[in-house]
Amino acid sequence: MYKSIIRPLLFQLSAEKAHHLTFSLTKLLFNFPGVKSLNRSLFQVKSPKLEQELFGLKFPNPVGLAAGFDKDAKLIDELASLGFGFIEIGTITPKAQSGNPKPRLFRLTEDHGIINRMGFNNQGIEQAIERLKKRKSDIIIGGNIGKNKVTANEEAFNDYEKCFLQLYPYVDYFVVNVSSPNTPGLRELQEKEPLMQLLNHLMELNQKQTKAKPILLKIAPDLTDQQLDDIIEIVRETKIAGVIATNTTISRDGLKSPANKVNEIGNGGLSGKPLGKRATEVIRYLSRKSSQAFPIIGVGGIMSAEDALEKLDAGASLVQLYTGFIYEGPRLVKNINQALLKRSDA
Secondary structure, eight states, X not given: OIIIIIHHHHTTSXXXXXXXXXXHHHHHHTTSTTHHHHHHHHHOOOOGGGOEEETTEEESSSEEEOTTSSTTSSSHHHHHTTTOSEEEEEEEOSSOBOOXXXXXXXXXXXXXXXXXXXXXXXXXXXXXXXXXXXXXXXXXXXXXEOOOTTSOGGGHHHHHHHHHHXXXXXXXXXXXXXXXXXXXXXXXXXXXXXXXXXXXXXXHHHHTSSSOOOEEEEEOTTOOHHHHHHHHHHHHHHTOSEEEEOOOBOOOTTOOSOHHHHHHHOSOEEEEGGGHHHHHHHHHHHHHHTTSOSOEEEESOOOSHHHHHHHHHHTOSEEEESHHHHHHOTHHHHHHHHHHHHHHHO
């Protein structure tokens, strides 16, 4: 139904309008009695064989929703009924910001891809917290945190500190986002020295809490092998919980979409099917080079159950969906979990 009716209708609209309409209609639909229960019966797959314990958390299944879809924690309970094992909100910044000028979200339907230059648009940490306080589901929540656009890189640790301390009571794990290509200068924080300082600062704050929570680092797919080696060393030295690989790419290699269309869209991070191969390469490199020293959450180009299995086989412990969820709908979550069960029974 999603691919045959709902998606074609949504794709008649601009990508960002379709996103907002989806949120509004979902909120409206879930006000009707029985809708959440119906979705759970349609999409949830429960089995002890799918459960995973990772960095002190028990995941009911390894399929999560990546950051960027529900930035402001508006649909936690609704999305939880679609079979996800965990949901990552954000990227959240201390202060609300409108992001980059529109249009800033584009579909590459020939490639099953999306280009975005949203620019960390979000309603700020206080709004997100108010919604998290009201959530009813007990799904695992990750908080993806970043800096405001107007904050200089030299002061970035202040923004990450504010997000960490304020979000701490309401999320189960944290993700430090220094890899989005859509905030000017942000990727400079991926360099070894500033990244070490930032992560060590957050880990010091973490140790002062009643119970330390997992901190993960989200990295770009455009890093060189030398930079990936640095990431491995940084994880070991800072003792953060793991890595999310990967964010969107600035590469435009191998696209089927007409070059003039891609050029007209301009800058932004590319996600979806074109990212799949590179994301898997990064996962495999980190896993092998580190001798599986830390958990990896695999994200990027997961459009099918086979794509998810490929990420897991490459060394990921969990996977996340974003563009695949938009193109394939909630049945993708179910398909992946069913494929994992089928493999475990083989």
